[in-house]
Amino acid sequence: MVLGADASFLNPDKLLLLVVLAATCACIVASMMAARAGRVPKIRRIAGLEAVEEAVGRATEMGRPILFVPGIQDMDNPMTVAGITVLSRVAGTAAQYDATLDVPVSRSLVMQAARESVQAAALQAGQPDWYDPERIRYITDEQFGYAAYAAGAMARDKPAACFYMGCFFAESLILAENGNAVGAIQIAGTAETAQLPFFVASCDYTLIGEEFFAASAYLSGAPDQLGTLRGQDIAKALIALALAAGVAMATIEAFSPATVTDPAAEVAP
């Protein structure tokens, strides 16, 4: 690629965004290194993730399957990647308990990633024979076709636990209400803000936004991964300070003499 003589190296319109991104990344990497050096942060308890073992145990006791839905988007979506990381933890627990885990997917690449992930989890749990690739199957890319399959599977198999972890759109409520109707314990996680109210209304536990992305680090318990969560919090505090400063400056500007004009002065001569 040839860079034209008049082309600038950096996009000047996005310099501020670059600075914010660099600062955020610096906070996260610095916290990760601090955690690696021994300063491991204490992470608050996330009820939805603590309930994973309870949900898997319940399914085992009842002799009914676990349904895991990793959303309807492909592997280029960060929510799908986060969903697959949670799947590996759920699969590890399910393998230990010898519970049945069904993972219908709506994208072929997600099917491959989920199979790799579940197989590795089964190996780590010391249960390589538990892994059955046919339980992780492709259904369709079509949104409502996939939702119809998942709803039908719930009505037929009556899973004792349902996990919805990934990117969802209008099908979220179809899935969650059907799971609710069969009496399953339901844990959802997504960063789609429009779907969060539906999951909150229909599921027992919901991982909201950043909690969902923190799930992998939280469940791994690895110090460097937990450190990145502290970095997130530091960046959030800095953003909150910037917001407060922005609000204060905008308020001062709105009430300053230069902005507040005298109505009498505006009267035409």
Added chain:
Amino acid sequence: MSRSVALLICLVGGLTMLVSPFLPMATGWANDVTDWFNILAAMAFVLGGGSLLKVQLMRLSARGPGWGYSAVTLLAFVVTLWVGLGKVGVVADPSAPTVAWSGKPDDEGSAFWWIYLYVMTPITSTLFAVLAFYVASAAFRAFRAKNLEATLLLATAFVILLGRTFAGVVLTGWLPDWASGLRLENLAVTIMDVFNTAGNRAIIIGIALGVASTGIRLMLGLDRSYLGGDA
């Protein structure tokens, strides 16, 4: 070795996408990465289709409960594939009228177009319409005034529901202009524009930071569970 290559691809692809909005020269690279992903996804579709066929054929041969559904799925799969690949009913493109297959498979009048319009669209619309009933049942559970928070939620929902319909105007339209902010339609707008927007933005900022943190964990190889390896 294969895992190291996958991590390297993840790092290079991630960094390219990360810098592309800031470096004009990298925009083309980001498009290349997206193209590679699309090619990979298209190739993986063969695996997905294979999995679908295998599972449904196994169910059909086992004659277990619901085997008829598998037969319908297989029939629909094969017919749609044949109609689409064979360009059944496709009218030749005006630019090449003598070439029978020059039209697009989903052009108006083709069999593929007919299936989409008269089979897919009605089924999808039906499922979407069912959502109205699910919303009602979910709202019934969510809006039970069990405690202070649930009561506040219920009251807010009432204001929004009434404010978004003509009932809001009828009920509070008599309020004088100096109290117009208390009219239900204006209260609904205030709740959506101020309280709802503020809450939404807070969640979105958290999500953005979560995505950044997840991206760093993936690019640095701290979190490898999506590759089948533990952290």
